[in-house]
Amino acid sequence: MSIDRIDRKILALLQENNRIPNIELAVEVGLSPPACLKRVRQLRESGVIIRDVSLVNPDLSNNKMTMLVSVEMERDRKDIYARFQSSITKAPEVTECYQTTGNYDFVLIVCVKDIQAYEVFLERVLRADPNIRKFQSSVSIRRIKYSTAIEVTQ
Incomplete structure (x- = not known):
């Protein structure tokens, strides 16, 4: 999968907080919510995002x-x-x-x-x-x- 500037920004934001609502994420990266959701789904399905976890104190x-x-x-x-x-x-x-x-x-x-x-x-x-x-x-x-x-x- 080819990763562009927007994907890199999505990945940086999700690494800080993977519970960010899609609407907020879309605003941060400059996409419509459906387009942002589609990109996140593609990042997961292609194996770029391998897991979503909670870090415990x-x-x-x-x-x-x-x-x-x-x-x-x-x-x-x-x-x-x-x-x-x-x-x-x-x-x-x-x-x-x-x-x-x-x-x-x-x-x-x-x-x-x-x-x-x-x-x-x-x-x-x-x-x-x-x-x-x-x-x-x-x-x-x-x-x-x-x-x-x-x-x-x-």
């Missing part, structure tokens, strides 16, 4: 610790990576997982209640995987920036 969670975990696999093999990715996808403590270049193969964002809960996660997920060579954990002291919005340039 993390202070309401019992998970007060955020860990950044770098993981190095024993071997660089597709089947090993696939098993690891499947395991990580099932672990509720892992909120983000990135395959990376450099010294480590993956970086995880792990949110847990306390250090004991993190130790349980380590035993159940990371230490149970014989294909992990090593991992390094860093404790986040505070979150400086967090955003789910991305700039669409296409």
Whole structure:
């Protein structure tokens, strides 16, 4: 799907507030309400918009610790990576997982209640995987920036 200036503006506004009424959205981007609704529908159907979610205040969670975990696999093999990715996808403590270049193969964002809960996660997920060579954990002291919005340039 080709994305033009109006689509980019729609996407920027929806990333700020996906509950904005269509009439307000249409005014903001300079379209009629039916034309705006049609564009939003096309953005969803084409997979440009992949989900509509609500971001919940993390202070309401019992998970007060955020860990950044770098993981190095024993071997660089597709089947090993696939098993690891499947395991990580099932672990509720892992909120983000990135395959990376450099010294480590993956970086995880792990949110847990306390250090004991993190130790349980380590035993159940990371230490149970014989294909992990090593991992390094860093404790986040505070979150400086967090955003789910991305700039669409296409």
